[in-house]
Amino acid sequence: MEAAPDTPRRTRAALAEIPVRLERLLVTPLQPVTNTREVSPSLPPGYLSPAPSPDEFIIQQRGRKRLPTTWSPDIETKRDAAIHSTVRTPPKSPGRSSPIKVGVTLRSTPRKSLLGERKRIPLTPEKIDFSDISTPPKFKINSPAKGAGGALPIKRTRLDKTFDREFKAPLDIALKGLNTTQLIHLIKKVIQKHPEMEQEILQDMPAPDLTPCEEKLSYLTSNIFKSLPTSRLASKTDSRAYSRVAIHLSEFKKCLVKQGKLLVESQHWESVMKYVFLAWNYVRATPVWDNQPHNAQRKQCFKALTNFCLTALKKGEFSTDFYSDAQEKLHNMEADSEEIQTCLIYVNRQLLEY
Template structure:
């Protein structure tokens, strides 16, 4: 039994050694002939020169050869080469007997010599005829800040011969034109001024009243017409605030014209006339919205006070004015100052 086991072990050992020898034979490397370009091989090179001792990298490096310039032409490459040649020629000193590479000192010396020659050279100034830097007129930009103001031309009044009736011609003139005509005529003929003063009427207040009536009607036209909405609340005021401002402006301007004309009796009549229209304007729920109404009363009070101080009024007119002013105190307390002024004069 032991002899059989020993023979079995020996048989396995011989089988394992045979397997190892076979595998070792497979691991042996076979040196192959390196790949060589057949076109590069020449008869002058012996075959044994390319031995297996050279590595693959060395073989690839040997096959590369020298670098050559590209076949396609490039202007940048040629310009770069020409610039190096020109710079070498320009920086070479003139007295050099043979071509040598320029040093830094020679280059700086040559550049300084060129700069001195350029500075000392005579410069020919350009005349205005040769070079014109003026801007065309169509492209000029006028600035109201930098430019000088133009000379103001005197206005010439154009006159014309008018064959129509004289009163028809005067209707087309403005108040300032009429004043200028009358002043020029009375300056040449003083007796005419006396006639005009003697026949001068009082100012007509009907056009002023018509304008106030028109503006007051615009206020009421702008108010809401529905029965379900209030006509004196903030919403209604916002709809007619523009008309209220226009009414106040017209009232003040008309009063100023009468005060400047110094027709004092007409000023007092205008105060009573305009007071009725101001009283007829709406009184709003919000007290701040009644500012325009108060300002109108205050302006009329100032007109009346100016007429009482500046004008020389008759006693009967003062008494009548005082009686009317008593009924206006309820609208504005400012009118009491006018009543006191009348009492002092009486």
């Protein structure tokens, strides 16, 4: 329905109340709010922070201590004396984390003081100065009585004494307790007393026994193969397998070279040739690695045996049958190392001369 045109238009009653409410919201900026409860009395008393206690007011009014504005020498002297009277912390030594007790006086350099005292200890009677009063009495050494010639008597140790009694055990059993050097000195001493026995000993001297050498090489070779991986999926010639066997290869090479040098120094040339043929087969049985630098020890073993063989061929005297047998063996060894060709050329030359 449309309103009648002559009806007067009415305003809202709520708009008339706005000026009254705006007067309540006005805040004067120059008048600080001292108590929030007076402005908003409807808030509960526990909502706002409680009033500070009387003790806090006293503490706030007390403030921090300040030095006197006027300088007094008495006050300054007392303060310096109080600072110097406290125990200073000694320097912390490196490697020591335990706390140091207050009141215990520690020496700054105990090691130096001990070394200084140790230098004063006389080691020999000649260095003692008995006129020095500072030398402690416990360090003074009485000089021993000198002999008729003026020299100090030399005390013979128990190890240097020789027993005059005879061995009840047989000679072969008594010699088992001696090492190689002692046996050599004993034989040389006997030959000096009886020079005619030297030729007889040389004629009856047997060839060196290579069985212990072969057993040692066989044992070290078995250690090499025991260290290889046993899984069928793992390679036995790669770098990972070599890392497990490297130490055993080094021991094998060391033993092989040591035994060969000992035979060369003894100048048993025929035994040296037999050892070369024997050890060559063990070196040939060692693994051939995929990475060529890992085969360096194998090549070094072949080179050492080649040098032993060439030295024995040049310094030894062999028969034609021995040269023929060596020629056939050297041909088989040529496939493992080309350096053996020098020995083969020398053997062929000796066969042509015969």
